[in-house]
Amino acid sequence: GESVGLHLPTLSVQEGDNSIINCAYSNSASDYFIWYKQESGKGPQFIIDIRSNMDKRQGQRVTVLLNKTVKHLSLQIAATQPGDSAVYFCAEISPGSARQLTFGSGTQLTVLP
Amino acid sequence: DSGVTQTPKHLITATGQRVTLRCSPRSGDLSVYWYQQSLDQGLQFLIHYYNGEERAKGNILERFSAQQFPDLHSELNLSSLELGDSALYFCASSVASRPDTQYFGPGTRLTVL
Numbered sequence: 497g498e499s500v501g502l503h504l505p506t507l508s509v510q511e512g513d514n515s516i517i518n519c520a521y522s523n524s525a526s527d528y529f530i531w532y533k534q535e536s537g538k539g540p541q542f543i544i545d546i547r548s549n550m551d552k553r554q555g556q557r558v559t560v561l562l563n564k565t566v567k568h569l570s571l572q573i574a575a576t577q578p579g580d581s582a583v584y585f586c587a588e589i590s591p592g593s594a595r596q597l598t599f600g601s602g603t604q605l606t607v608l609p
Numbered sequence: 610d611s612g613v614t615q616t617p618k619h620l621i622t623a624t625g626q627r628v629t630l631r632c633s634p635r636s637g638d639l640s641v642y643w644y645q646q647s648l649d650q651g652l653q654f655l656i657h658y659y660n661g662e663e664r665a666k667g668n669i670l671e672r673f674s675a676q677q678f679p680d681l682h683s684e685l686n687l688s689s690l691e692l693g694d695s696a697l698y699f700c701a702s703s704v705a706s707r708p709d710t711q712y713f714g715p716g717t718r719l720t721v722l
Contacts, residue, residue, distance in 0.1 A: 528709060530710065530711075532713075538715060538716075539611065539613075539699050539701075539713035539714050539715050539716050540652070540699070540701075540713045541611070541713070542710055542711070542712060542713075545709075545710055585652065589709070596642075596654050596657065596665055596667060597642075597654060597711065598654070599651060599652040599653075600651075601651050602651065
């Protein structure tokens with residue numbers, strides 16, 4: 497079936513380095529993608545989104561890249577800080593009349609001092 | 610703070626019991642979504658309401674039901690609880706009927722003993 501998945505379940509980076517979190521999606525018809533950050537004990541927090549008619553979108557310290565050819569999504573965090581430690585989920589809007597968010601399994605980002 | 614509120618924060622109950630989880634969306638948001646997050650299933654979409662009407666159902670058990678009231682708050686009712694229902698339950702809201710950017714509440718942690 498269609499799914500959204502993450503390549504790596506865990507990622508450790510040094511404070512100040514850039515982080516790259518990857519996500520593969522299998523439904524080429526998906527037209528909207530969102531990255532969420534979930535800190536321990538909290539709900540998912542919206543980070544950035546991108547529509548399928550774009551290949552790059554930048555926010556504050558974050559950039560999302562979309563490669564529709566290989567159905568790949570990535571989240572880049574510049575100058576990673578301890579507060580960036582969290583689980584990051586990519587989510588896609590499922591196509592069709594339901595158009596619900598389908599979440600990937602998540603990547604645990606740990607920022608090392 | 611996303612502006613979405615959920616009560617209670619924690620809930621401990623016994624198998625076979627019934628509980629009600631409450632969610633208040635962000636001011637102005639007409640859509641409410643419910644999700645279940647467990648360790649082995651990740652974030653699973655349960656149900657979507659828009660302005661009081663059910664819009665879509667996901668992986669929601671027949672023992673679970675929800676409703677959205679005229680003041681737009683929503684309740685998720687879980688009955689005949691089983692051990693496997695222990696999870697975090699999140700509510701999210703968005704402005705439109707389309708499930709684009711959703712803002713999540715802090716969640717209710719349900720423990721069934």
